[in-house]
Amino acid sequence: MTWFDSTANDPEAVGLVSTDKTTAAPREQFTGQVGFILSAVGSAVGLGNIWRFPGVAYENGGGAFLVPYLVALLTAGIPILFLDYALGHRFRGGAPQAFRRVKGWLEGLGWFQVMICVLIAVYYAAVVAWAASFFVYSFGLDWGDDPEAFFFGEHLQLPKSAGVDTVLTFDFVAAVLIPLVLVWVAVIAVLAAGVVRGVQRANVVFIPLLIVAFIALVVRALTLDGAVDGLNLLFTPNWSALGDPNVWIAAYGQIFFSLSVAFGIMITYASYRRRRSNMSGPGLVVAFSNSGFELLAGLGVFAAIGFLAADAGMAVADLSIAGVGLAFVTFPAIVSEMPAGAFFGALFFGSLVMAGFTSLVSILQVVSAALQEKFALSRRAATIGLGVVLGTVSVLGFSTTTGLILLDTADAFVNNIGIVASAIFMCVFVIWFYRRGPELRYHLNAVSTFQVGRWWYVCVGAIVPVMLIVMLVQYVITRINEPYEGYDTTYLLFAGWGSVALLVVGAIVFTLPRWRGRDEFAAWPPYPVDTVSEQKGAVR
Amino acid sequence: MTTEAILMMAVAMVIIWGGLIVSILALRARPESADLPPGGEDDHREDAGIIEHDT
Secondary structure, eight states, X not given: OOSSOTTXXXXXXXXXXXXXXXXXXXXXXXXXXXXXXXXXHHHHSSHHHHHTHHHHHHHTTGGGGHHHHHHHIIIIIHHHHHHHHHHHHHHTSSHHHHHHHHOGGGHHHHHHHHHHHHHHHHHHHHHHHHHHHHHHHHHHTTTTTOHHHIIIIIISOOOSSOSGGGSOOOOBOHHHHHHHHHHHHHHHHHHHXXXXXXXXXXXXXXXXXXXXXXXXXXXXXXXXXXXXXXXXXXXXXOGGGGGOHHHXXXXXXXXXXXXXXXXXXXXXXXXXXXXXXXXXXXXXXXXXXXXXXXXXXXXXXXXXXXXXXXXXXXXXXXXXOSHHHIIIIIHHHHHHHSTTHHHHHHHHHHHHHHHHHHHHHHHXXXXXXXXXXXXXOOHXXXXXXXXXXXXXXXXXXXXXXXXXXXXXXXXXXXXXXXXXXXXHHIIIIIIIISOOHHHHHHHHHHHOSSOOOTHHHHIIIIIHHHHHHHHHHHHHHHHHHSOGGGOOHHHHIIIIIHHHHHHHHHHHHHHSSOOXXXXXXXXXXXXXXXXXXXXXXXXX | OXXXXXXXXXXXXXXXIHHHHHXXXXXXXXXXXXXXXXXXXXXXXXXXXXXXXXX
């Protein structure tokens, strides 16, 4: 913590001591740039970087995918990240508070984002718990010769056939339940300790450890026989893919989902930075760290897959190269085949746990901040309340024998419809409708070292909404025409479309109650055009 | 590896990891903006809605 933290030891500067004479508690604050960057990286780098990017890149043109990927990073990823930062930092609140300060009724969009976090948190915790179990299994290579049967059969105890009566049961599986409860206890402890002593400290410990562990893993993977063949598969460019619009959509989707933007996290984290602090400079570091980690994951995963394919004489087409299948079936198989596999397995699953846990912390901080601000709850009350409620739902829904099916369905619908819609709403209302683009750009440029040019309006006002609307429409049409993964349509109506409906209902229900107290907020620095009085009038 | 694959891998590394290094170095050189507007000292009245009962 030595880099730029000249004020780190000043209790007033870090927000531990209130400078005003009112009864209000000071807003919590990251102690400085390093704490903020590591926390934001901890949020952005999650399971998606490790298990989504390599497969997406391979299937969408290999080396050629780099072109749409970089274009998407520069025209969508970084611009939306800046939009989130500007909203959170200027309007100094979690998602509902920040949007309310843009325009009263937009608070509903904030709660929509909070609801996305609620839904994601309940199943994301389950994946972190599986990874924790596999971290333990890896010491004894407990999955034996058939990791697929071990994961689905022995660990999750998933029923073999998928019919109406086998997609939802309440038969609990102890091997899933116990780690899941532990994950919830740990994450609640971190949140209850606060932004500095909980969130920031967890990230300052876990993110450097994650980077070291993951680099060790990748270096080991690259030295395996067959690694070169794997890298060949990943990087050999298929230039004709660049003419396929779906490849471009996949690139925008990958950037969008892996950066953790547009569902409240970056708004919330930015609101915990001091007002007089650089935003866009650290934003670039976070965006490039996220992509840098994905590239590292691509190298590691494909080197390991090349080894397995050569060793077992299998074709890559026969292996799971993404998602749950990659992490819990293909990787255990790789670990079993290689020398000192237990160590390699522990590094891989340990990395998954750290990447997932730090993301889970950020997801729940969104919910906690929103509850604290709207209902004037103390941090501990909000954290313990949400922990008990969401932890119970999570354990009931995801530690049963059918947890995987529910998780898979909720994940697909919440991500592809919920988050995408949330980003479209942000662009449409904040940029198009209420014309806050110039004010937000002014804010970023006033406080930051990296100046955001007019190109930003084109990105957040045109490129991002157009790409995301295409993605959303295409996805909804696909889902209407073919049931997701061939699951039962009645089940999908409740678990899939029901999840989306829950986002909307939750957004309305939480918007309705009145805020406690008057909001005497004034944005700093004042926007030169006379919008300050307008802002004051916009919120009660 | 084929030459084409090596080339694409190298380009990816240079742009993405290079971008990361450049952005870190730029931030180290200028951690904060030198000409911030006056004001903006943290004034906690903005948080008047939140009461910390247990601190």
